[in-house]
Amino acid sequence: MTIDSYANRFVCDLQAYEPGKPIDETARELGLDPSQIVKVASNENPLGPSPMAKAAMRAALEEAHIYPDGGGYRLRTAIADSLGLGFENVVLGNGSNEIIELLCHTFLNRETELIAAEHAFVVYKLMATLFGAKYVEVPDPDFIHDLPAMADAITENTRLVFIANPNNPTGTMVDQQVIDRFMDRLPEHVIAVFDEAYIEFPGNPPDTLRYVREGRNVCVLRTFSKIHGLAGLRVGYGLAPAPLAALLQKARQPFNVNAIAQAGALAALTDKQHIANTRQVNREGMAFYEQAFRERALQFVPSQANFLLVKPGGGDRVFRDMLQQGVIVRAMSSYKLPDWIRISIGTDAHNQRCLEVLDAVLAKAKE
Numbered sequence: 001m002t003i004d005s006y007a008n009r010f011v012c013d014l015q016a017y018e019p020g021k022p023i024d025e026t027a028r029e030l031g032l033d034p035s036q037i038v039k040v041a042s043n044e045n046p047l048g049p050s051p052m053a054k055a056a057m058r059a060a061l062e063e064a065h066i067y068p069d070g071g072g073y074r075l076r077t078a079i080a081d082s083l084g085l086g087f088e089n090v091v092l093g094n095g096s097n098e099i100i101e102l103l104c105h106t107f108l109n110r111e112t113e114l115i116a117a118e119h120a121f122v123v124y125k126l127m128a129t130l131f132g133a134k135y136v137e138v139p140d141p142d143f144i145h146d147l148p149a150m151a152d153a154i155t156e157n158t159r160l161v162f163i164a165n166p167n168n169p170t171g172t173m174v175d176q177q178v179i180d181r182f183m184d185r186l187p188e189h190v191i192a193v194f195d196e197a198y199i200e201f202p203g204n205p206p207d208t209l210r211y212v213r214e215g216r217n218v219c220v221l222r223t224f225s226k227i228h229g230l231a232g233l234r235v236g237y238g239l240a241p242a243p244l245a246a247l248l249q250k251a252r253q254p255f256n257v258n259a260i261a262q263a264g265a266l267a268a269l270t271d272k273q274h275i276a277n278t279r280q281v282n283r284e285g286m287a288f289y290e291q292a293f294r295e296r297a298l299q300f301v302p303s304q305a306n307f308l309l310v311k312p313g314g315g316d317r318v319f320r321d322m323l324q325q326g327v328i329v330r331a332m333s334s335y336k337l338p339d340w341i342r343i344s345i346g347t348d349a350h351n352q353r354c355l356e357v358l359d360a361v362l363a364k365a366k367e
């Protein structure tokens, strides 16, 4: 007997998440200097961490021998105050990915179902599989979540409906009206999960927090990984009515968010300048790529986030060829989009280099 035969079948069958290729790994494999590599593969903040967060983390190092505040009092209070919610509405996670896992712990088993869009963030599917639940995928014409169809897909076994807004990897967003109509149809036994990892980027984002305040079956996910530039810290949060938040709190480890991360995140919340700079760089980079892709007649999906889905054809090959030149983008075959790649918006220098290398790779392919 192999060890697999004793293990949980759902774990054996799982296709592990494939993250963006790390800079160090790329440098090792290709014999390149890490400082010469441009990584635009994981939607990280090209300006780096919030400077205020860095200072707070340095100070927090002095207390690293003390366990973190497991209740996350200061950070949860600051998040709640900034959003007009209560402390009891906030659940901290080791990245917002952990909140996804806590929701699945709390609501999924073999009899239940999770609904998501066809080109949604792949972690929802991994989690549903891990918990033995049925994963229900709803088509998303033109890469936009079809909320009426997702509401139609709800059965009595449905517990979670995931709506990534804006979605990764498509960058598309559904608006307030569509969300309101969806919420009108949400039955009592189903939780709507709005994954808002990129909600700080669009100009006019919908408001889902009103549903938290109204005590509806809603959990809103946010993160410090994107706009605040703290992906390496692993800190995110869920916002939910108090009874739902209390359930999620039971499902987590006692010290799930480390003390350095709590200190960094707390300072990042108040760093308005870094947030404004990040938005500005993102707007400029987005305009740069949109114009470049139009000039080259490359199909792309207009994005509300900090990345773009573009279709050069043969995405795996384009990814590999660009990698050889030290530019890491994301191939999309795991999203059933083999002709597409996803590019995170970088600094001006990153964007120029990435486009140059993409041009070179596409010219070579034509020879």
Ligand SMILES: *Cc1c(COP(=O)(O)O)cnc(C)c1O
Binding pocket: 043, 094, 095, 096, 097, 098, 121, 164, 167, 168, 195, 197, 222, 223, 224, 225, 226, 231, 234, 235, 236
């Ligand atoms: C990046 C991202 C997150 C954030 O994950 P963290 O665990 O907070 O780093 C969540 N959802 C989506 C759709 C994302 O793209």
